[in-house]
């Protein structure tokens with residue numbers, strides 16, 4: 001069993017950092033604990049669009065085709081822009097509102 005812990009940080013907010021085990025779903029983890037709001041938790045409503053900055057970019061999986069399509073639909077196609085509910089945590093992350 002790994003004892004690695006990842007830290008989620010919300011710069012420019014009063015929200016305290018959140019820690020988790022590798023592979024944790026970001027949306028489930030930070031729902032109600034940071035500045036990002038959630039709706040469907042299934043990648044279809046776009047409520048959770050956020051800017052996500054990984055400590056190690058190689059450990060943040062690329063968005064799926066469906067995630068890219070939804071971000072494009074909302075005109076949010078920036079490099080750091082993601083659906084927070086579709087992200088699995090495998091590195092420390094900074095979360096910013098859009």
Ligand code: FES
Nearest residue numbers: 039040041046085
């Ligand atoms: S909560 Fe609906 S797309 Fe993430």
